[in-house]
Amino acid sequence: MDLSYMMAGYLIIWMLAFGFILSMWQKSRRLERDLEAVRSLVEQLDQE
Amino acid sequence: MNEREAQVLTVLNWLSLAMMAVAIYLVFLAAPTEVTMGLSQRIFYFHVGSGWVGAAALFVAVVAGLGVLRTGRRSWDRLAQSSIAVGLVFITMIIVTGSIWAKAAWNTWWTWSPRLTSAAVMWLVYVAYFMLRSAVEDPGKRARFAAVYGMVGFVTVLGTFLSIRLLADIHPTVFGAGAADTGGGLASGMHPPFFFSLATFSVLGVTLMWHSVRLARLADEIEELRIRLVLRGR
DSSP states (O other): OHHHHHHHHHHHHHHHHHHHHHHHHHHHHHHHHHHHHHHHHHHHHHHO | OOHHHHHHHHHHHHHHHHHHHHHHHIIIIISOOBTTTBGGGGHHHHHHHHHHHHHHHHHHHHHHHHHHHHHOOHHHHHHHHHHHHHHHHHHHHHHHHHHHHHHHHHSOSOOOOHHHHHHHHHHHHHHHHHHHHHHOOSHHHHHHHHHHHHHHHHHHHHHHHHHHHHSOOSSOOOSSTTTTTTTOOOOGGGHHHHHHHHHHHHHHHHHHHHHHHHHHHHHHHHHHHHHHHHHTTO
């Protein structure tokens, strides 16, 4: 019984930590894609 | 992101991971089992670590809020927003793990004691921060409003910390006056895993906050480029 409470406690901690890290990683990938797309548009405009 | 910042962040990522592995070893294999509470007491090592990082992150938001009000610089607002996001994750950890521990120790998931009630209020205040923040459209006003809200909200963090020291509560006090009377205190064998867990969570908190600030900066950079494009007719 003690063991299951301990495991549940740690499982929650790691799930929250990994969930937060995963959300930041996904946001980072999306932002880097957006940045590249916008940068190339700006460069294209600069050349025109 | 400049090269130096990327290097430091990579070091912090690996350091967090390595320290977490050592902390897990210390908590599960090196720490003695508490006589009364048994294995469930081991939740305490990460529960307190989460509380420490949560409170520290929310204090950073107070400092950043002062920075916003004094200088009006967007970088302070990014720091405040990121530290509250990280703080909220960690205070969610304290509440959930505390509730699991409470079930094992007190045979109930929740009780409206001063500590638990003040922690619930603190959590709600910081969840509301993001809802209210997104409701203000003007960036300058939003930053100032969020800065003041973050500073006022910190009263709930102090209230949560002080509740078990000022009011009668079922929640144990681990350090300071009253520790022995409330079933708190630490055996000497518990000190290394406890302090190492605190250090691990501190490094993890700094790493997450730094990543979060970097992402907010990247989002701002994209927004600026989009504005430039709009101004040039695209």
